[in-house]
Amino acid sequence: QVQLMEFGGGLVRAGESLTLSCALTGSALTADGMGWYRQTPGKQRELVAGLGDGLSADYADHAKGRFTIYRGNVRNTVFLRMNSLKVEDTAKYYCKQQIRSRDYWGQGTQVTVSV
Numbered sequence: 001q002v003q004l005m006e007f008g009g010g011l012v013r014a015g016e017s018l019t020l021s022c023a024l025t026g027s028a029l030t031a032d033g034m035g036w037y038r039q040t041p042g043k044q045r046e047l048v049a050g051l052g053d054g055l056s057a058d059y060a061d062h063a064k065g066r067f068t069i070y071r072g073n074v075r076n077t078v079f080l081r082m083n084s085l086k087v088e089d090t091a092k093y094y095c096k097q098q099i100r101s102r103d104y105w106g107q108g109t110q111v112t113v114s115v
Contacts, residue, residue, distance in 0.1 A: 006107070011112045016113075017085065024097045030076065040092070062089075085113045
């Protein structure tokens, strides 16, 4: 059974850093695409950063220059390094991995940034 889990959320102060981790288990295949999204109450889920099967990454404007998405050495793991966090980065962060055009989502991990 395929499962995807996120780790690493928490409460930090503005200006601090946090790294989120995501691992997909239960599949013998390698994810084609990976991404991090976030959502706040009453708003739609939005892309934060994405990776295709190559090395290039895409970032939302609010993440450029502060966040870095990268694959782990273990298959189907992906990380999101978040620097210079702002109060407005407070959200629930979700990982998505795509295998053979099927999307797998985790339950999300809460990131709260205080002043």
